[in-house]
Amino acid sequence: DVKVTQSSRYLVKRTGEKVFLECVQDMDHENMFWYRQDPGLGLRLIYFSYDVKMKEKGDIPEGYSVSREKKERFSLILESASTNQTSMYLCASSLASRPQHFGDGTRLSIL
Amino acid sequence: QKEVEQNSGPLSVPEGAIASLNCTYSDRGSQSFFWYRQYSGKSPELIMFIYSNGDKEDGRFTAQLNKASQYVSLLIRDSQPSDSATYLCAVNKRGSTLGRLYFGRGTQLTVWP
Numbered sequence: 001d002v003k004v005t006q007s008s009r010y011l012v013k014r015t016g017e018k019v020f021l022e023c024v025q026d027m028d029h030e031n032m033f034w035y036r037q038d039p040g041l042g043l044r045l046i047y048f049s050y051d052v053k054m055k056e057k058g059d060i061p062e063g064y065s066v067s068r069e070k071k072e073r074f075s076l077i078l079e080s081a082s083t084n085q086t087s088m089y090l091c092a093s094s095l096a097s098r099p100q101h102f103g104d105g106t107r108l109s110i111l
Numbered sequence: 112q113k114e115v116e117q118n119s120g121p122l123s124v125p126e127g128a129i130a131s132l133n134c135t136y137s138d139r140g141s142q143s144f145f146w147y148r149q150y151s152g153k154s155p156e157l158i159m160f161i162y163s164n165g166d167k168e169d170g171r172f173t174a175q176l177n178k179a180s181q182y183v184s185l186l187i188r189d190s191q192p193s194d195s196a197t198y199l200c201a202v203n204k205r206g207s208t209l210g211r212l213y214f215g216r217g218t219q220l221t222v223w224p
Contacts, residue, residue, distance in 0.1 A: 031210035042216035043155075043199070048208070056208055090154055094210050097143050097203060102154040 002027045004103035006091050012109045019078040021106055023091030029101075031094045032074035034058075034066065036087040037105075043090070049074055081110045112137050115202050117215035124222055130187040132198050132218050137181070140205025144176055144183045145212065147199040155199055159185070190222040 007022035025032065033048040035058075045058030047066040055066050063085060067075045074093075078085055086109050092100040116135050124130045132146075143162055147155035161167045161174040161183065173186040183202070187194055197217040204213055 033211075040216075043214040045211070048211060050208055050210060056211075097209055099145055099157045099160050100201075100210075100212060101157065105154045 002029075002093070002101040004091055004093050004101055006089075006103040006106050008106050009104060010107050010109075012111060013078075013081050014111055015081060015083060017078075017081045019081050019108070019110075021076040021078075021089055021091075021108070023074045023076070023093075023103055024072050025074075025093040025101075026072065027093065027095070027101075028071065029093040029095045030071070031096075031100075032068065033092040033094075033100060034064075034074065034076045035090045035092065036060070037090060038087050046076065083110050086110045113215075114138065114204060114213035115200055115215040117198075117200050117218050119216060120219040122218055122220045124190050124220070126190060126192060126222055126224050128190050128222075130190045130194065130220055130222065132185040132187075132200075132220065133182060134184065134200030134202075134215055135182045136200075136202045136213075138202070138204045139178075139181060141178075141181075141202045142205075143203040143212075144174070145201040146172075146174060146183075146185045147201060147214075148194075149197045149199060149217065151196075158198075187220075190220075192222050192224055195221050 034046045049068040091103040094100040149155045159174045200215040201212040
């Protein structure tokens with residue numbers, strides 16, 4: 001079974017802090033994704049990566065950056081956290097055009 | 112026009128009934144179609160995927176794809192209260208980077224005993 005692990009289930013940070021969310025997958029998938037999910041807005045793609053050091057903007061990249069130095073790890077960075085970034089963050093991975101598999105999610109609160 | 116549209120519901124059915132969830136998509140070149148189930152407070156989990164026109168069955172679940180009409184549906188037979196969740200439809204898009212999916216906002220299903 002595919003295992004996608006997100007480093008934290010719950011995280012509380014302060015406005016202006018630099019926040020790192022980590023995601024690790026154990027199935028050698030080349031694709032990794034970061035989404036945020038808000039009530040009524042569904043899943044929105046922030047960034048994704050299709051190979052080490054390769055990234056592509058999703059639909060809502062503003063205020064975020066990503067890093068993929070190793071194939072199994074994909075990090076989402078909030079450069080200067082703001083309250084409107086309070087959300088559920090979901091990481092996913094996939095092989096080519098196969099289904100995406102999700103981690104358990106990180107519920108991030110920015111105070 | 113959104114890439115993927117779903118009726119947000121809520122859809123409410125009695126236990127034992129058939130629940131029918133529908134999804135339409137905008138790109139005629141889409142090739143891959145997925146259904147995810149998401150319980151409240153949890154992450155999405157894959158239920159089924161379908162690539163070819165027609166029906167695909169897995170236990171109580173049937174995915175139906177009609178590319179000419181650009182819709183994909185999920186039927187849940189003998190619905191159980193444990194099926195109560197939000198169901199997300201996801202579709203790829205011709206010309207998008209391989210692996211990227213477009214998700215609908217989901218249909219909330221409630222199965223009452």
